[in-house]
Amino acid sequence: MPKKTIVSRYYDKIADHYEEDYVGDPYWKLYNEITWLNIKKHLPKKKDSLLIDVGGGTGYWARKLAKLGYNVVVTDISERMLEIGRKKARKEKLHKKIFFTYADIVDMRDLRSDRYDFVLCEGDPLSYCSDPEKGVKELVRIAKSGAVIVASVDNFFSALKKAVTLHPEHLASLLKTHVSNFFGVHPQYNFTPEEIRGLFQANGCQVLSLIGKPVIAHHDVWRHNPNYRRLLSLEKKFNSRPSLVANGGHLEIVVKKG
Ligand SMILES: C[S@@+](CC[C@H](N)C(=O)[O-])C[C@H]1O[C@@H](n2cnc3c(N)ncnc32)[C@H](O)[C@@H]1O
Numbered sequence: 001m002p003k004k005t006i007v008s009r010y011y012d013k014i015a016d017h018y019e020e021d022y023v024g025d026p027y028w029k030l031y032n033e034i035t036w037l038n039i040k041k042h043l044p045k046k047k048d049s050l051l052i053d054v055g056g057g058t059g060y061w062a063r064k065l066a067k068l069g070y071n072v073v074v075t076d077i078s079e080r081m082l083e084i085g086r087k088k089a090r091k092e093k094l095h096k097k098i099f100f101t102y103a104d105i106v107d108m109r110d111l112r113s114d115r116y117d118f119v120l121c122e123g124d125p126l127s128y129c130s131d132p133e134k135g136v137k138e139l140v141r142i143a144k145s146g147a148v149i150v151a152s153v154d155n156f157f158s159a160l161k162k163a164v165t166l167h168p169e170h171l172a173s174l175l176k177t178h179v180s181n182f183f184g185v186h187p188q189y190n191f192t193p194e195e196i197r198g199l200f201q202a203n204g205c206q207v208l209s210l211i212g213k214p215v216i217a218h219h220d221v222w223r224h225n226p227n228y229r230r231l232l233s234l235e236k237k238f239n240s241r242p243s244l245v246a247n248g249g250h251l252e253i254v255v256k257k258g
Pocket residue numbers: 007008011054055056057058059060061075076077078081103104105106121122123124125128129130
């Protein structure tokens with residue numbers, strides 16, 4: 001039996017309504033649209049490629065990939081997220097294209113090296129795991145040479161803004177450790193853009209892009225009723241600007257394994 005952790009217990013608890021919690025929130029709609037545009041740009045040409053979604057939870061992205069024709073392996077440490085994922089895939093008749101299995105990103109020993117044509121890691125498993133450096137090493141290890149890896153992580157500067165305005169009691173420890181746990185849910189490691197770049201480069205990868213998600217819109221922007229399409233087009237135009245990346249709610253890096 002896989003070991004339960006504070007993180008896996010948390011996701012086990014929220015799995016049944018995890019995806020539905022984001023529906024209808026314009027901030028997450030924008031976030032997901034930016035993410036999907038970024039993922040689609042880097043997908044392998046051949047539909048018989050094998051893709052993996054590490055920390056893929058209920059398979060939100062895997063189902064989109066399967067609908068494009070790809071076969072996808074989804075790994076996660078939350079058994080309940082995987083179980084809900086299997087049900088959702090079956091309901092959409094995608095169960096033959098998606099395989100759900102337990103694996104901790106820091107030790108994916110059951111997954112072969114140099115095997116996957118595209119590696120996805122969305123929603124910050126690298127920030128939530130016990131050792132982000134090992135997590136990056138493992139993502140690179142399982143990717144084929146020349147394969148693209150897309151990973152999103154929590155942004156240190158976004159956490160810093162939250163700490164200084166809303167959670168000043170957490171500021172000193174955030175500055176010292178880069179770890180935050182503002183709501184007592186589970187700790188998360190917040191990366192600077194330089195740090196996440198450096199980690200992948202140290203593992204022999206070439207950085208193709210680094211974007212902030214989103215860089216202009218923030219949660220409260222919707223109070224002012226902006227035009228959604230215009231905002232999305234501004235995000236697309238500016239989200240890879242080096243001067244704006246650190247402003248992102250999250251960071252998303254795209255690299256190629258050497
Ligand atoms: C915010 S959810 C994102 C789920 C999915 N990637 C998505 O974007 O919809 C974070 C996921 O990371 C998983 N996770 C956290 N730590 C992990 C680890 N050490 N190894 C694998 N998955 C992990 C959680 O169980 C959860 O399913």
